Amino acid sequence: MALLEVDDLHVTVTTEDGPASVIDGVSLRVDAGETVCLVGESGSGKSVTAMSVLRLNPEPAFAYPRGAIRVAGVDTLRMPARQLRATRGGTVAMVFQDPTTSLNPAHRIGDQIVEAIRAHQDMSRADARRRALEVLTDVAIAEPGRRLDQYPHQLSGGMRQRVLIAMALACRPRLLIADEPTTALDVTTQARILQLLRELGAKYELALLLVTHDLGVVAQMADRVLVMYAGRIVEAAASRDLFYDPLMPYTDGLLNSRPRGVADGGGLTPIPGAPPRLGDWGAGCRFAPRCRLAEARCRTEPPALTAADGGHLRACLLDVDDVRARRLVHRQAAAR
Structure with missing residues (x-):
């Protein structure tokens, strides 16, 4: 069963010289439980394609003149704003490339995960904190109870990336999109994060769309590859x-x-x-x-x-x- 279907997607961006095509007729699908890797050189359109699934490319600079993106059969390009907000982080979650810019340095880790959970689920703060502890445990962070009360700068780069993965999984999404999730990490930490994604994909029965330029990552992770x-x-x-x-x-x-x-x-x-x-x-x-x-x-x-x-x-x-x-x-x- 296709959890994500992209059909003849076209994306344009406004430049100083006028509209320019960025994505030109892309079609793809990701089935439940499948890992699909999107690979290519920088500037090929990988991240724009991935961000388009949840309309995260800034509008109106980016526009979607043609195509459809169906998540569990519903077109996100035509969703009303309220439904799109519920889909983001609920049905579909995203892990971005740089955890340093994705986490708020002024707020504790636990508060940020709790906020993400309560934005999508009717849950008390106490229950959300228990769920936050559960997902930090799932991503194998040492001393997860203590990490909840720490700030991002008190964690290593690998730990911060695990926090982003935990936050993405907190609401039990069906599809996870990861955009270059290991690029900023050393080789040892990168291997651990990839192993973690494989294990969590099996545990949560996730469909995974992984954006990368690293063919070593593709070889380890992909069921199918799109170039x-x-x-x-x-x-x-x-x-x-x-x-x-x-x-x-x-x-x-x-x-x-x-x-x-x-x-x-x-x-x-x-x-x-x-x-x-x-x-x-x-x-x-x-x-x-x-x-x-x-x-x-x-x-x-x-x-x-x-x-x-x-x-x-x-x-x-x-x-x-x-x-x-x-x-x-x-x-x-x-x-x-």
């Missing part, structure tokens, strides 16, 4: 299929950009060039100017997102077997 580039989804597949058989050159470029060990030659193989400017996408494939496999038609014909093998979707004009063969030649040359 974004220049406002569009350009590849979508089960995690294993995407890592072992990327069928869109941009995805292959992302995989080759990962740091490799000494045994694999070390270093990075970056994608040449830079993503296009906002809305300046040209007529053909938006990745064509940076693609080592691009043909003349790639610069004039826009590729549709179509099925290749099974449920593996890709937006590419090139023949699948040709992409695989040329990918192998390129990797063999890079390994020499």
Whole structure:
């Protein structure tokens, strides 16, 4: 059952030069109990897509000219304000990237969690505090009773991120959206947070939409992966299929950009060039100017997102077997 369905979403933003397209026809779904990762370079539209689910992009600067976003079958783009407020934090909760800016430094941790709970549930302050203690325990914070009365600056970065996760789970949402939740953390803390998200996802039977640029995180977390580039989804597949058989050159470029060990030659193989400017996408494939496999038609014909093998979707004009063969030649040359 689809808990989240995004259908042909278009988002524009007001700039000094007028409206510019940020998201151009994105469709996706997240089923109950499923973890879907949205991955791509900075500026590809991942966070705007995620924030659009709860209309958190500031309006009227951001506008939604077309599309639908259905949470449990109800379109959030057309919800009245009161229903949208109830959905935020109730049915759907969000964990943001930087806990330092997400937590109020002037209020105790317990008071902030209690406030979030009482905003969505008819609960006394005492009961809400007990629930706050329960979720802090769930996220494995040491001495949770003492942490309730501390301020954000008294906690480490990893603890603050756990507090944000606890706050998100306090009202027992059905869908959790996490936007780069481990970017600001060291590697050890990052691994613990990811393990925590997996455990809590199973315990609370959550659907999870995880936004990240880190393919290591994707490999650990994702059931399915959606790759974004220049406002569009350009590849979508089960995690294993995407890592072992990327069928869109941009995805292959992302995989080759990962740091490799000494045994694999070390270093990075970056994608040449830079993503296009906002809305300046040209007529053909938006990745064509940076693609080592691009043909003349790639610069004039826009590729549709179509099925290749099974449920593996890709937006590419090139023949699948040709992409695989040329990918192998390129990797063999890079390994020499």
